[in-house]
Amino acid sequence: MDTGARKRAAARGNADTKRVPFVAAIGSATTYEHDFIAPYVDDLRNVVDMEAIHAARLKLGVDPLGGAAVHYWEPINAAYKLDIAVVNPQVDPLFRS
Numbered sequence: 001m002d003t004g005a006r007k008r009a010a011a012r013g014n015a016d017t018k019r020v021p022f023v024a025a026i027g028s029a030t031t032y033e034h035d036f037i038a039p040y041v042d043d044l045r046n047v048v049d050m051e052a053i054h055a056a057r058l059k060l061g062v063d064p065l066g067g068a069a070v071h072y073w074e075p076i077n078a079a080y081k082l083d084i085a086v087v088n089p090q091v092d093p094l095f096r097s
Contacts, residue, residue: 037071037072037075038075040072041072041075041076041079042079044076044079044080045080050080050082051080053080053082054080054081054082057083058082058083059083059085060082060083060084060085061084061085061086061087062084062085062086062087063086063087063088064086064088064089064091065088066088066090066091066092067091067092068091070086070088070089070090070091073086074086
């Protein structure tokens with residue numbers, strides 16, 4: 001794995017990226033809030049038999065491994081009435097888990 005090549009490609013790709021201060025970006029007319037969690041949670045029933053998991057009365061432990069998915073588990077737990085315990089709720093923005 002050539003990390004040097006990756007770094008050079010990333011630098012070229014970001015060279016023309018305009019940086020905007022957070023306050024300006026969040027106040028911009030083009031910035032809006034979007035809920036990614038609810039549609040994901042609602043759509044799970046279409047790919048996973050959530051009723052079967054609920055009916056099995058499983059006690060589940062999940063470790064999001066420091067990733068952003070930590071915020072998905074409680075809505076999943078509530079929507080499908082599951083018994084899920086998040087064993088590591090820490091989010092690591094550098095994803096060093």
